Amino acid sequence: MRLPPTALAHLLGIASKQRFFALPRRITCAGSLPDFASMFVKVSTPTRTRTVLVRGSCSTRFGAVLVALERAAGVPVASR
Numbered sequence: 174m175r176l177p178p179t180a181l182a183h184l185l186g187i188a189s190k191q192r193f194f195a196l197p198r199r200i201t202c203a204g205s206l207p208d209f210a211s212m213f214v215k216v217s218t219p220t221r222t223r224t225v226l227v228r229g230s231c232s233t234r235f236g237a238v239l240v241a242l243e244r245a246a247g248v249p250v251a252s253r
Contacts, residue, residue, distance in 0.1 A: 180245050187241045188216045191234040194223050202229025214238055 176184075188194075193216055205228045214235065215224040227235050243249075 174246060176245055184238075184241055184245055185216070185218065188238050191237050193225065193234065193238055194221060196223075196225045196232070196234060198223070198225060200225065200227040200229075200232050200235065202227070202231035205229035212239060214242060 193214075209228050211226050211228040212235075213224055213226040215222065216238070225235055230236065
């Protein structure tokens with residue numbers, strides 16, 4: 174699936190607002206067990222790329238980017 178440029182610009186704006194590129198590369202939320210699945214988001218611009226992996230749901234900044242990406246892709250947003 175390809176998103177139109179306006180949707181990509183919107184997603185990049187959300188990533189910027191949430192300071193995605195300043196998030197740690199790996200976030201393990203307190204209380205998450207080692208066998209829990211992790212979610213990751215990779216954001217790329219012409220000058221930089223960052224992948225953030227999160228186990229649990231303690232990062233609201235990561236969560237905002239993930240929900241925006243799910244909505245843009247038409248994926249039903251899972252309750253977290």
